[in-house]
Amino acid sequence: MTRSRSMLWLIARRELALSLRSRSIQMFAVLFAALALMVAASGYVLSGGSGFQDFSRTAASLVELLLLLVPLTALIFGVTVLTPDVGAAELLYSQPVERRTVLAGQLAGVFLALTAAQAVGLGLAGLVLFARTGFDGLSGYLGLAAGSVALTAVFLAIAAAIAAGHNSARRARALASAVIIWLAAVVVIDIAALGIASALPSGLASKTIIVSTLANPAGAVRTAVLMMIEGTAAFGSASMALVRFTGGVASMSAWLVLSILVWIVAPLVVATSRLRKTDL
Amino acid sequence: MKVVEAVKLMRVNFTLLAFAICTPTLITLTLPQFAAAQDTTGHTEAPPSRLERRGPAIDASPLQARIDAAQPGDRIDVAAGTYTGDLYIDRPLTLVGHGRPKLVGSGHRSVVMIRADHVTFDGFDIDGQLGGSLSDDTAGIHVSGHAAVIVRCRIERSLFGVYLYAADDTVIDATTITGILGKDPGEQGSGIHSWNTKRFRLTGNTIRYSRDGFYLQSSSDGFVLNNRVSDVRYGLHYMFSDRNAFEDNVFERGAAGAALMYSKDLTFRRNSFLHSRGFGSVGLLLRACDNVLAEDNLIADNARGLFLEGSTLNVFRGNLIAESDAALVIYDSSLKNRFEGNAFIGNLTPLRLSGRRTDTVFDRNYWSDDTGLDLDGDGVRDDPYRLSNVFDHLRGNLSAADLVSRGLGARALSAAERGFPVLRPIPVLDAHPLARPPVLSRVPAPPRAERGGAGVGFLAASAIGAFGMATLTLGRRLGRRNAEAA
Numbered sequence: 001m002t003r004s005r006s007m008l009w010l011i012a013r014r015e016l017a018l019s020l021r022s023r024s025i026q027m028f029a030v031l032f033a034a035l036a037l038m039v040a041a042s043g044y045v046l047s048g049g050s051g052f053q054d055f056s057r058t059a060a061s062l063v064e065l066l067l068l069l070v071p072l073t074a075l076i077f078g079v080t081v082l083t084p085d086v087g088a089a090e091l092l093y094s095q096p097v098e099r100r101t102v103l104a105g106q107l108a109g110v111f112l113a114l115t116a117a118q119a120v121g122l123g124l125a126g127l128v129l130f131a132r133t134g135f136d137g138l139s140g141y142l143g144l145a146a147g148s149v150a151l152t153a154v155f156l157a158i159a160a161a162i163a164a165g166h167n168s169a170r171r172a173r174a175l176a177s178a179v180i181i182w183l184a185a186v187v188v189i190d191i192a193a194l195g196i197a198s199a200l201p202s203g204l205a206s207k208t209i210i211v212s213t214l215a216n217p218a219g220a221v222r223t224a225v226l227m228m229i230e231g232t233a234a235f236g237s238a239s240m241a242l243v244r245f246t247g248g249v250a251s252m253s254a255w256l257v258l259s260i261l262v263w264i265v266a267p268l269v270v271a272t273s274r275l276r277k278t279d280l
Numbered sequence: 281m282k283v284v285e286a287v288k289l290m291r292v293n294f295t296l297l298a299f300a301i302c303t304p305t306l307i308t309l310t311l312p313q314f315a316a317a318q319d320t321t322g323h324t325e326a327p328p329s330r331l332e333r334r335g336p337a338i339d340a341s342p343l344q345a346r347i348d349a350a351q352p353g354d355r356i357d358v359a360a361g362t363y364t365g366d367l368y369i370d371r372p373l374t375l376v377g378h379g380r381p382k383l384v385g386s387g388h389r390s391v392v393m394i395r396a397d398h399v400t401f402d403g404f405d406i407d408g409q410l411g412g413s414l415s416d417d418t419a420g421i422h423v424s425g426h427a428a429v430i431v432r433c434r435i436e437r438s439l440f441g442v443y444l445y446a447a448d449d450t451v452i453d454a455t456t457i458t459g460i461l462g463k464d465p466g467e468q469g470s471g472i473h474s475w476n477t478k479r480f481r482l483t484g485n486t487i488r489y490s491r492d493g494f495y496l497q498s499s500s501d502g503f504v505l506n507n508r509v510s511d512v513r514y515g516l517h518y519m520f521s522d523r524n525a526f527e528d529n530v531f532e533r534g535a536a537g538a539a540l541m542y543s544k545d546l547t548f549r550r551n552s553f554l555h556s557r558g559f560g561s562v563g564l565l566l567r568a569c570d571n572v573l574a575e576d577n578l579i580a581d582n583a584r585g586l587f588l589e590g591s592t593l594n595v596f597r598g599n600l601i602a603e604s605d606a607a608l609v610i611y612d613s614s615l616k617n618r619f620e621g622n623a624f625i626g627n628l629t630p631l632r633l634s635g636r637r638t639d640t641v642f643d644r645n646y647w648s649d650d651t652g653l654d655l656d657g658d659g660v661r662d663d664p665y666r667l668s669n670v671f672d673h674l675r676g677n678l679s680a681a682d683l684v685s686r687g688l689g690a691r692a693l694s695a696a697e698r699g700f701p702v703l704r705p706i707p708v709l710d711a712h713p714l715a716r717p718p719v720l721s722r723v724p725a726p727p728r729a730e731r732g733g734a735g736v737g738f739l740a741a742s743a744i745g746a747f748g749m750a751t752l753t754l755g756r757r758l759g760r761r762n763a764e765a766a
Binding site for chain 2: 017021064068113117118124142145187198210237240242
């Protein structure tokens with residue numbers, strides 16, 4: 001047990017070091033920090049300089065940035081790491097370590113690297129934000145951080161489900177699937193739900209939208225974080241529909257967290273079982 | 281046979297009896313209304329109730345003897361202390377409290393009844409003992425004389441705070457009225473209730489927990505300045521009252537900031553209508569109101585910012601309307617209204633239109649969700665702004681649509697729909713949308729959250745940033761150690 005844990009940590013450190021050596025994580029960190037700082041600094045301008053609810057306006061813009069970038073990078077980094085070159089794969093899996101420990105270690109390493117890169121951006125953006133708008137949203141800010149961690153975990157898990165057991169020969173195909181999944185989670189599911197809902201009678205239509213928002217991990221994170229930032233009125237009367245549907249604020253939060261957890265655990269289960277069955 | 285006849289007879293008798301009772305009742309019920317309709321203003325209705333009269337001696341305040349002994353125009357100084365009983369002021373007097381004397385009512389009627397002109401009442405605390413009845417207009421201070429001056433009073437535990445009953449030229453200043461917390465709005469009165477009172481001045485008062493903050497009915501040519509009303513049903517509830525001015529007031533946390541009906545020639549300047557967040561709540565509601573000028577107001581964080589129904593020729597200029605679910609709700613019964621130079625910021629939707637069209641004019645407003653370009657740099661975007669997006673179309677029968685309205689999918693959908701309009705859009709445009717938010721320096725500053733906790737925020741942000749930096753810099757070293765270990 002301790003051995004496999006230390007092996008996991010070893011592999012995680014290796015993965016962290018590898019992704020740092022390729023400088024791609026640093027590039028992502030710089031890009032993310034630049035964008036986050038831009039949003040944090042220009043939020044004031046966007047909000048009209050009115051000073052009204054500056055914090056939540058800016059934080060809400062940061063949520064959009066997170067939703068755009070974090071799933072995409074998690075998927076791409078995850079798939080790339082989990083589809084190693086043939087030689088590297090042979091070397092790695094020939095070690096006296098369980099396959100799922102290898103997978104877990106790799107994922108942990110990338111997870112650490114990605115969240116660290118995001119943390120740099122979020123930390124800088126937070127400093128600017130608090131300096132400029134004063135303080136009315138520590139919980140909102142922590143919600144942002146938690147949201148970015150959750151998105152990273154969810155989409156790394158999904159990347160694992162796509163890529164586990166493959167090597168670089170299948171990388172292009174896995175990356176294509178990753179991009180499609182990203183597009184679906186971030187854009188298409190919402191539009192499809194709206195499309196389907198507008199063809200349904202009103203009660204059913206609202207349920208469709210609520211269920212699709214809860215079931216889509218990107219939607220769940222967006223809803224949870226925006227509500228942490230702006231309170232339960234974040235979506236106007238739609239908030240009320242959601243709260244009523246889920247049976248209260250507490251159980252709504254529980255459903256949102258559950259959805260996110262399921263989207264972390266289920267793909268990991270798929271990935272490990274895929275890895276176990278694959279002939280490497 | 282006999283039984284049947286008896287029943288028939290009884291039925292006839294009952295009918296006659298019912299007729300005999302109902303007809304006079306109906307006549308008495310309709311007469312006052314008929315009389316009211318004949319009133320010169322056309323709006324004044326019958327007096328709301330009979331006036332409370334002087335109570336029995338046992339209910340009177342110990343101060344009553346001094347009033348009864350005073351000459352008109354006298355000044356009565358009242359020392360600190362508690363005075364139990366009601367005051368009936370029937371001659372012009374000036375009463376000044378020193379050290380905030382406390383007047384505790386008998387609980388049977390209004391604590392202070394002003395029944396003469398030119399009464400000044402300064403510096404008292406008034407406790408209404410939760411007594412009296414709504415139908416008697418029981419108040420902390422009930423005024424039916426002209427030109428009363430009420431200053432620096434505090435009124436609590438009374439059904440109405442101050443009731444102005446045809447009390448022209450009355451001034452209420454720096455008075456704090458606290459309604460009965462937890463009492464249903466229907467079971468208590470308003471903070472300041474004005475009926476048929478002209479040229480009133482209400483300044484610097486604070487009202488909380490009442491039914492409505494101000495209720496003004498058939499009260500015209502008044503001035504309401506610098507008051508603060510919170511946690512009530514309607515901050516300002518209002519009908520048949522013309523030519524009033526409202527400046528620098530704050531109305532917050534009500535079912536409506538202000539609900540105005542059947543009135544004209546009103547001005548609103550630099551008021552704040554905030555946090556009316558309940559279902560169907562509204563910041564400023566105008567129903568059948570004409571010639572209203574609203575300038576430099578802050579209308580923010582309301583379920584609906586501004587609501588116009590059957591109201592014409594109103595002008596809204598330089599207001600900041602922010603953070604509403606719907607910034608504007610306009611019924612097509614509203615005609616010839618004009619919005620110019622306002623800033624609409626961070627609203628979920630700019631306009632909810634009831635009906636298919638409106639002739640409301642929008643010009644040179646700033647819309648924070650407008651992404652149009654201003655290539656010639658003249659401060660006006662090159663394309664008109666359409667006050668509707670695809671979500672307004674969906675929202676109609678899809679209450680949950682807003683859940684996805686803030687995602688990237690919604691952005692894509694809106695952009696696509698603007699590029700290739702397939703839905704029949706609400707035909708409302710701002711012809712010259714501003715490219716930058718206007719400087720609205722006269723609009724009241726939004727309430728700032730206290731900065732006290734900023735330190736914690738800095739700490740959290742620094743910790744998160746430091747974790748990131750540390751992991752990124754140490755990660756490589758860890759890897760190197762790995763290699764050595766291997």
